[in-house]
Amino acid sequence: xxxxxxxxxxxxxxxxxxxxxxxxxxxxxxxxxxxxxxxxxxxxxxxxxxxxxxxxxxxxxxxxxxxxxxxxxxxxxxxxxxxxxxxxxxxxxxxxxxxxxxxxxxxxxxxxxxxxxxxxxxxxxxxxxxxxxxxxxxxxxxxxxxxxxxxxxxxxxxxxxxxxxxxxxxxxxxxxxxxxxxxxxxxxxxxxxxxxxxxxxxxxxxxxxxxxxxxxxxxxxxxxxxxxxxxxxxxxxxxxxxxxxxxxxxxxxxxxxxxxx
Numbered sequence: 001x002x003x004x005x006x007x008x009x010x011x012x013x014x015x016x017x018x019x020x021x022x023x024x025x026x027x028x029x030x031x032x033x034x035x036x037x038x039x040x041x042x043x044x045x046x047x048x049x050x051x052x053x054x055x056x057x058x059x060x061x062x063x064x065x066x067x068x069x070x071x072x073x074x075x076x077x078x079x080x081x082x083x084x085x086x087x088x089x090x091x092x093x094x095x096x097x098x099x100x101x102x103x104x105x106x107x108x109x110x111x112x113x114x115x116x117x118x119x120x121x122x123x124x125x126x127x128x129x130x131x132x133x134x135x136x137x138x139x140x141x142x143x144x145x146x147x148x149x150x151x152x153x154x155x156x157x158x159x160x161x162x163x164x165x166x167x168x169x170x171x172x173x174x175x176x177x178x179x180x181x182x183x184x185x186x187x188x189x190x191x192x193x194x195x196x197x198x199x200x201x202x203x204x205x206x207x208x209x210x211x212x213x214x215x216x217x218x219x220x221x222x223x224x225x226x227x228x229x230x231x232x233x234x235x236x237x238x239x240x241x242x243x244x245x246x247x248x249x250x251x252x253x254x255x256x257x258x259x260x261x
Contacts, residue, residue, distance in 0.1 A: 007166060009137075009150075010151070011055055012034040013150050014035070015031060016033070017036075018031040020091065030104075030107030031104055031106075032103055032110075034049040034050055034051055035050040044083065044084045044090060045082070046079075046080065048075035048080050050071075054202065056068055057119055057120055060116060060117060061116055110139070115136045115157070117150060118134040118136055119136075121197035121200070121201040135153055135163075135194045136157050137153065138153060152166050152167055153195075154167075160182055160183065161192065164179050164182070164192070165190045191206075193208075
């Protein structure tokens, strides 16, 4: 069996704003926000901040609030339809907002505190392996690591378990067969019981959930009430820089699922 590496969940929460600042020679602390969504680029028309199907099922363990509510707070930065003269103006006004304070908190506290984010599956497991109420996402890396933080399962919690696959790094020198054995030889192979629940909750067909409820909108912009407004299929949400297109990371694990089940 080949050793699969760098599988990620697709969360909209990134440090793109601070990265753009740094790339332009402007010092910045880590600012973590959801994807900013623009209805159009010329002129630059703001449409809110996006969440993914993963984000919709995450809670913050400090107060049991939902990440959807957090995204709604970010979206309240400006009314949908607000026009900005440039990306620079958008960032400048964002840095003066209360949402920037929230982004700094996510970058310095919540996003780098172990077990601060919990994915809560919406489907039960039929497997004989008893599973907990949720899956801890990776929030122990400091500073916040784009592509690793939030986009993986907590490495400490799931090392040596049947859910080893979705950690941000695997142990060098071990094959997947070795890791499966270390995790207890789960019958699903590299797909552990918690990952099965996550995938079923996100609309993937698995042996645990052969008839999943498929999400109709995986990219939405929550309103101030916490409800989600779907974005149109033709809308662009290119993020301020062409070199940040994370679409290729959308749960590449699909290949493994189709190969195993």
